[in-house]
Amino acid sequence: MSLDAGVTTVRDESHISNSPAHSDAAIAAHWESGIRAVFDHGWPSTNAEEWQFGSVHTHPDDIRRIRDEVLSDDSARVTLNAMLRGPELSTLHVAEQDIRLARDLGLRISMHVGLGEWGAQQQAVRQLADTGLLASDMTFIHLCTSTDDELRMVAAHGATASVAGALEAFMPGLGHPTTNRLLAAGIRPSLSVDTETIVSGDMFGVMRATLAYQQLVLAGAAGPMGRLPGLPTFDAADLLSFAAIEGARAAGIDDRTGSLTPGKDADLIMIRLDLPPAGDTRRRVHRGGRPRRQRRRRYGPQGGRRPQARRGGLRGGGGLPRPAVPRRRSAASGVSPPRQRGELVDDPLRGGPRPHRLSDQVRTWPRLTSTLAAACSWWERRGRPGAYCCGRA
Ligand SMILES: [Zn+2]
Missing domain, CATH: 3.20.20.140 (Metal-dependent hydrolases)
Known part of the structure; x- marks a missing residue:
């Protein structure tokens, strides 16, 4: 909130x-x-x-x-x-x-x-x-x-x-x-x-x-x-x-936040409207006045890697239970592992299999809608109308 x-x-x-x-x-x-x-x-x-x-x-x-x-x-x-x-x-x-x-x-x-x-x-x-x-x-x-x-x-x-x-x-x-x-x-x-x-x-x-x-x-x-x-x-x-x-x-932290003052953390997002969209926003993040790529999040007072999951679903550090994230399910109703790089997936746009890439999950809205539309017709050709597009069945 x-x-x-x-x-x-x-x-x-x-x-x-x-x-x-x-x-x-x-x-x-x-x-x-x-x-x-x-x-x-x-x-x-x-x-x-x-x-x-x-x-x-x-x-x-x-x-x-x-x-x-x-x-x-x-x-x-x-x-x-x-x-x-x-x-x-x-x-x-x-x-x-x-x-x-x-x-x-x-x-x-x-x-x-x-x-x-x-x-x-x-x-x-x-x-x-x-x-x-x-x-x-x-x-x-x-x-x-x-x-x-x-x-x-x-x-x-x-x-x-x-x-x-x-x-x-x-x-x-x-x-x-x-x-x-x-x-x-x-x-x-x-x-x-x-x-x-x-x-x-x-x-x-x-x-x-x-x-x-x-x-x-x-x-x-x-x-x-x-x-x-x-x-x-x-x-x-x-x-x-x-x-x-x-x-x-x-x-007791007014030495680093609370006002827009040189030397403090900015806590501010500024977007230039006269430039084209930034593209990969991760490359445009500035921290402390310097561009910073977000390669790895810092955890804990000393930073470092995220604590590894413990047996029983408890994470290290504070011991918070990790929320269960639903993964895609296979036809056999079992829970399948996340897709791997190089795995072949059906691509409705190409009309055939292609290597799965994680970066494909990030799409702009127009591309996404065209993907959904293509997926609808792909399912319709296979006699499964309405699988993706509510109301078209
Ligand atoms: Zn009170």
């Missing part, structure tokens, strides 16, 4: 750390997808009551293994952050130990705070500031019911904030998107999706929802006008920077 929407980087607030295998599978999915990702290691979802709202469990120790053995390279395409519960979802004592663990491992920290009435009572940011734990390596998500004083504390300590504008507008009880209050406190926030079972993972949808909420309040249509008049507002250009560079800052 994110890739289809043009998103090139995902920060995965992953609180399904039910076991090391769960975390490894989530990380493997980021490698497999090809997207740039920050994996934010969180807590288990096996028992929400045990792990949230006053929990006395400290953060799962498996994060040490992941840091040491799986995501140790901070310049890799997939990197590691720590998603902590903080004093709002655990206790101040637990939060202190968790924060020290993350800092020992050199990891940036995120917390979801200011959640409804509970967040207003807890004032997590104030607790962190009072105990000297609030620092610039933290990103606070939501902050809906955090006080204006707390927002100023976030700004004063150089920490970052993220607004889940679409989710906060949809999910009752969380509180209002706090974008304008953050701007008033001197913070340009990033934007979050949060829960994809409630709102779309499309970042453009999140941007539209965040702006729509402001516009509704300005129009007096979204309830009391009490807070917004007098607060700074934002426009579409601001939203773009919230979604791009501010998100990169929050994830």
